[in-house]
Amino acid sequence: MRIVIAEDAAMLRDGLRMLLAARGRDVVAAVGDGEALRAAVAEHRPDVAVVDVRMPPTFTDEGLRAAIRIRRDHPGVGVLVFSQYVETRYAARLLADGADGVGYLLKERVADVRDFLSALDRIAAGETVLDPEVVTQIMGAGQRAEALAALTARERDVLALMAQGRSNTAIAGALFLSYGSVEKHVSQIFAKLGLPPSDHDHRRVLAVLRHLQV
Incomplete structure (x- = not known):
């Protein structure tokens, strides 16, 4: 499996790269911002891109917006959003464009490396992997939007x-x-x-x- 990692925290980025490499995954690029992520995906055409939500320059939702563009430009590339945060608006857009080969996991809720590796395998195979908390927050945002409408x-x-x-x-x-x-x-x-x-x-x-x- 060929993987691109996008994570702005250098220690976490290198740690994730070494962890995956030690378990037989081929990390073809590890970058720190959304633009570099899109360039790496275009160059390497990985099976899966692992993407944080908040990255430079504004540390808001650059990673998730880059993930949406990757799904549009490279529909064969799986995307795993791996973050501390749930950004409901763009997460809903990411899933609305097609949930096959998409995942969204919260860092603090992944307690076992085997679960993380299993999620990557499933996303590469075209499955959808969502943390239940992500689903709850997206659904809650939809209900709030309906009320405001x-x-x-x-x-x-x-x-x-x-x-x-x-x-x-x-x-x-x-x-x-x-x-x-x-x-x-x-x-x-x-x-x-x-x-x-x-x-x-x-x-x-x-x-x-x-x-x-x-």
């Missing part, structure tokens, strides 16, 4: 201003609404997002989190 355009405007930390009075001024109208919109937002009154949770904060997480 139920908001009217005006309710989305109000929620966006809530996310900026605006008070109801400030929102009323920004949208040229009465204070009472803003209160009604906020109440509808809470209802549609499934946020009932609670003595323990701050509904305004929870609504903003839903807005930011999708």
Whole structure:
């Protein structure tokens, strides 16, 4: 099996390369950013690319976006996203483009090297390998997106201003609404997002989190 590794942490990258080589896998390239990953895949045409999510230059989602482009440009190359993080938006896109030969595992939840090697073998064979936590978070993001889609355009405007930390009075001024109208919109937002009154949770904060997480 021919493998390309993309991991920005040099120690982890070298450790993973040595681990795989010691177990008979041919690591044809080990790189530290998304652009180098795409170049390595184009040059070596590996069976599987092992990709971290957060890499230079912004350390946000470069690796996952590179994985999506690899699947588009080289559909025969399997992709294993191996990260500490679940980036739901791009993970859903990666799977939506075709889940055959795709995996997403969380580093802290892989306790046995044999499980990791088995995942690589299965992905190279065209199977899908997903950590249950990844599935849960992707499904949760989809449900949050559906809830937000139920908001009217005006309710989305109000929620966006809530996310900026605006008070109801400030929102009323920004949208040229009465204070009472803003209160009604906020109440509808809470209802549609499934946020009932609670003595323990701050509904305004929870609504903003839903807005930011999708």
